[in-house]
Amino acid sequence: VLRPASPAAIKEMPDFLTDRDSARAYREPSRTSPRSYETAVNRVRARRKFGMRFAEFFASGEAFCTWSCHSMRFLEGWWERAPMYARVALFVISILGMILGGSASGYWD
C-alpha cells in the first residue's frame, strides 16, 4: 500500500548564514571594489573571533588565574616529557602527599 509521503520539512534558513551575509548587513561594500568587500568580511570575522575568545577568556576562569594556570601547564607539560622513573616517583609521592597531607591527624610527631 502506497501512502502519500509527507513533504520533507524544509529547514528555515537563518538570516545571516555566513560572514559574507553579515558583512552585507553591517555595511554594504562597494560592488565594484573587491578589496572593500574583502575588508568588510574580514572585519566581521575578526569581531566574531575576538568576541568568542573574549568570552572564553572569562568563562574558563583564565582571566583570574593566568600566572598559576600557565605555571601548571608548564609543569604538566614537563610531566609528559619526564623519564618514566621520575614520573612514577613523583606520582607516588603525590598520592602519598595527598593522603598524609590532606589528613588532619598528628603525623608529624
Place this chain on the structure above:
Amino acid sequence: LIWLLAPTLLALALGVALGGSPRAIFASRFRAWPAVLLAFAVELVLYNPPADRQPWVMHVGPWAWLAAQVVFFVVLITNGWAGNPRLVWPWRLAALGVGLNTLVIAFNGGHMPQSPQAALALWGASHIDPSRLQNVASMGADTRLPWLADVLAEPAWLPRPNILSVGDVLLASGVASWVFAATILQPRRDTMGYRITTRIDGGARPDEGGPQ
C-alpha cells in the same frame, strides 16, 4: 598512618588481582599534582625540626597548614569535576573528607582538635607538646564541630597508631577507590584476546595509531 595508607595498597592489590594493571593508574591524569607536592613539602618543613620550634613558625604555622589544606581541597575539586568522567566520584569523596577537615581546622584556630579520651585510651597520655608547632590541639568545651575532629582511635596493636577524623576516613576511602577504579576500568592490554580481536567498526584502538 597504616590505616590511611592500607586501603590504597589493598585497592591496588585487589585491582591487579582482578585483571587490572598498575600502569593504568599512571595513565590516569592527576591534575595539579605540583600543587600537592608543594603543599606537602610546606607541611613537612613546618612540622619537623628545626622549623617547628621557631616562634614565627609557631605563629604562622597553623594558618599555613590551613592554606595547605585549602590547596588539597582545590586540587581534589579540580580532579573531581574536570577529570575522567568515570573516575570523578572517588575524587569527590576525597574532596568531601578534606573539606570537612578544613572546616574543622578553620573553626578551631588552625588546629585539629584531638579527643583526650581517645589519646588516653590509645597512648596512655596525650602527645601534645605546647613547646613546638603541632597540627593537633586538645579538645575542650569551646571546641567547634567536635564530631568531625580526631575522635576515631586506631587499634592499639597497629604500628604507630593514631587518632583519625571522619574526614581522614573519607579521604583515604576516596583515594583508595580512585586507585581501584583506575586500575580496573582500563583492562590489561597484553592479553591474547585483546591482541587478536578487531573492533567491529574496523577502527584502530587509541594506542595503536592506525588499522592493523
